[in-house]
Amino acid sequence: GNSVTQMEGPVTLSEEAFLTINCTYTATGYPSLFWYVQYPGEGLQLLLKATKADDKGSNKGFEATYRKETTSFHLEKGSVQVSDSAVYFCALSSYTGANSKLTFGKGITLSVRP
Amino acid sequence: ETGVTQSPTHLIKTRGQQVTLRCSSQSGHNTVSWYQQALGQGPQFIFQYYREEENGRGNFPPRFSGLQFPNYSSELNVNALELDDSALYLCASSLIGGVQETQYFGPGTRLLVL
Numbered sequence: 001g002n003s004v005t006q007m008e009g010p011v012t013l014s015e016e017a018f019l020t021i022n023c024t025y026t027a028t029g030y031p032s033l034f035w036y037v038q039y040p041g042e043g044l045q046l047l048l049k050a051t052k053a054d055d056k057g058s059n060k061g062f063e064a065t066y067r068k069e070t071t072s073f074h075l076e077k078g079s080v081q082v083s084d085s086a087v088y089f090c091a092l093s094s095y096t097g098a099n100s101k102l103t104f105g106k107g108i109t110l111s112v113r114p
Numbered sequence: 115e116t117g118v119t120q121s122p123t124h125l126i127k128t129r130g131q132q133v134t135l136r137c138s139s140q141s142g143h144n145t146v147s148w149y150q151q152a153l154g155q156g157p158q159f160i161f162q163y164y165r166e167e168e169n170g171r172g173n174f175p176p177r178f179s180g181l182q183f184p185n186y187s188s189e190l191n192v193n194a195l196e197l198d199d200s201a202l203y204l205c206a207s208s209l210i211g212g213v214q215e216t217q218y219f220g221p222g223t224r225l226l227v228l
Binding site: 004034042045046049089091093102104105 | 120147149154155156159170202204210215
């Protein structure tokens with residue numbers, strides 16, 4: 001079956017540091033890949049997505065490239081801010097007939113210190 | 115803001131009771147998916163509704179059931195509540211009709227079973 005593996009957390013960085021959060025996946029077919037962010041006490045917000053191999057998703061300074069050869073979708077940001085502190089989830093969408101469901105990783109908590 | 119709303123925001127029930135959670139989808143969307151997020155975990159797919167019918171189900175028992183209405187809003191019903199049902203319940207709306215449609219989440223309903 002489909003699965004998503006995220007690096008173990010939590011991650012604590014100083015403001016303006018470089019961020020990498022690793023994500024690898026196992027899936028049949030050609031899934032779409034997503035990063036969602038969850039701020040304390042809130043639901044999930046879509047951060048970025050990529051729908052095919054070598055696509056790069058980007059938003060708010062975050063980037064991730066769909067690497068089919070390494071089955072990875074690592075999240076990066078060049079300079080993090082305190083406001084980026086949240087839980088980050090990598091997910092894939094498997095499309096079976098007319099049904100698509102999201103399979104999520106366990107999430108990783110990012111804390112950014114001033 | 116995704117335009118997906120959920121009610122109530124918080125709920126406390128006792129073991130054995132029944133609960134109904136509600137979700138209004140984003141304008142223009144025709145599909146609602148429900149997820150259960152236990153504390154410290156990634157969301158798990160419960161089921162999806164499209165055209166008022168269940169359109170795929172995750173590994174959840176039959177006491178988890180749902181409805182979708184002609185206006186595409188949806189309900190999640192859980193009977194015979196168990197302590198392990200305590201979680202954040204998220205709904206997501208999307209548009210089936212395109213390839214690999216994106217799911218947009220509401221803020222969630224936090225259920226506590228005592």
